[in-house]
Amino acid sequence: MTLRLPSADGTLRSHHPRTDPRVLTPGSAFTSRTVLAAAHVVADPFADTTPDSPAAVDWDATLAFRRHLWSHGLGVAEAMDTAQRGMGLEWAGAAELIRRSAAEAAAVGGRIACGVGTDQIAAGSLQEIRAAYEEQFAVVEGAGAQAVVMASRALAATARGPEEYREVYGHLLRQSARPVILHWLGPMFDPALEGYWGSSDLDAATATFLEVIADHPDKVDGIKVSLLDAGREVALRRRLPRGVRCYTGDDFHYPELIAGDEQGFSHALLGIFDPLGPLAAQALRVLDTGDTEGFRGLLDPTVELSRHLFRAPTRFYKTGVVLLAWLAGHQDHFAMVGGLQSARSLPHLARAYELADGLGLFPDPQRAEARMRTLLSLYGVEQ
Numbered sequence: 001m002t003l004r005l006p007s008a009d010g011t012l013r014s015h016h017p018r019t020d021p022r023v024l025t026p027g028s029a030f031t032s033r034t035v036l037a038a039a040h041v042v043a044d045p046f047a048d049t050t051p052d053s054p055a056a057v058d059w060d061a062t063l064a065f066r067r068h069l070w071s072h073g074l075g076v077a078e079a080m081d082t083a084q085r086g087m088g089l090e091w092a093g094a095a096e097l098i099r100r101s102a103a104e105a106a107a108v109g110g111r112i113a114c115g116v117g118t119d120q121i122a123a124g125s126l127q128e129i130r131a132a133y134e135e136q137f138a139v140v141e142g143a144g145a146q147a148v149v150m151a152s153r154a155l156a157a158t159a160r161g162p163e164e165y166r167e168v169y170g171h172l173l174r175q176s177a178r179p180v181i182l183h184w185l186g187p188m189f190d191p192a193l194e195g196y197w198g199s200s201d202l203d204a205a206t207a208t209f210l211e212v213i214a215d216h217p218d219k220v221d222g223i224k225v226s227l228l229d230a231g232r233e234v235a236l237r238r239r240l241p242r243g244v245r246c247y248t249g250d251d252f253h254y255p256e257l258i259a260g261d262e263q264g265f266s267h268a269l270l271g272i273f274d275p276l277g278p279l280a281a282q283a284l285r286v287l288d289t290g291d292t293e294g295f296r297g298l299l300d301p302t303v304e305l306s307r308h309l310f311r312a313p314t315r316f317y318k319t320g321v322v323l324l325a326w327l328a329g330h331q332d333h334f335a336m337v338g339g340l341q342s343a344r345s346l347p348h349l350a351r352a353y354e355l356a357d358g359l360g361l362f363p364d365p366q367r368a369e370a371r372m373r374t375l376l377s378l379y380g381v382e383q
Contacts, residue, residue, distance in 0.1 A: 003372060004383055005350040012381070015354050017369040022360025024278035026071040029111070032288045033258060033265070034245065035280070036075035036113060037273035038082035039066055040321050041089060041097065045335040055084070055093040055337035062097070063104050065330050072281040074273060075111030076101065077148060081189060082271040084318055086153070088338025091120035095139050102143035113181060114140045117150040126168060129154050133172050141177050148181040148224065153192040162198035162208040169212045179221035181247060181269070184209060186227040188314040202232065210239055217241040224249045224269045230257060238263055251310045251317070255299040259292050271317060272306040275324040275361060305355040316343040320352045327353060327368040328361060334375065346379045
């Protein structure tokens, strides 16, 4: 059997779907790296919503997906941008997601870290921004989860320079109950974060970021860097205080950054590990044995898929992530909160399927093929 897949130039090409699944078995957490997968949310397709409505979430399917990630030894980074924070999932929905996921993590013994931001306000004074962060801290820490301090659109719009970032972050870190992960999300993921840390010059921004950490090293478990610049991440990683981890958020260069070099390595907090979870877990177990070459042999071939999903405009990578979750059988539909399933073209989705199928990411290749045929037919592609 073949599938006719649309290409970007308007032509159709033939793809021969994989027939046998790749065997990827669950297992325990890893010993050499700390790894969290930023997880997507599953929309409720039967809710009567509009793109401006509060998110309607299928809680059963959403939590089942998190149990899937935990079963393979991965931690879960909850209520992050992969879960459509600021792109369909509002704070009220995120707070409910945090409470439910944290309770599920406690029940199964899974690691969880949750996003703390200011998305309940669109703008405000520094005092109002601090209060918004504090409200979200209370929810995350009250649920027993580790906080990931996310970049704030409101702070990016309000802060007049680096000192105001140091003031806000210092205030928050002094109050945190346990060490947090600081998240630097680049403007390719969210254009509203241009100039974060008080400057569009990345060297100057990095200096401010490091000053925040140096002021409170006992309150910073690690940093999560999402700038898609491997060289900059390595340079930053080498300047961190002892005991502060670097969690790569680079969905273009993650194998080399996790593998590391003679001066260190990155842990990981990655959106691409949502669809790659079982395969990434297998690779990390190989790395635990000290076999870096074997680790790279498993993970390097996934980079083409990741770069495809995260290509510009990068913030719409969530659409491809949810497509692959549907094709893999983790949910019964290809619908997203805010209607974001329409954010990528059919040729883009077809290529995502083709690459994922080649990697053996679908536990049931025949089901994935059938679902892809259904999607193609909805767009008028006859087989």
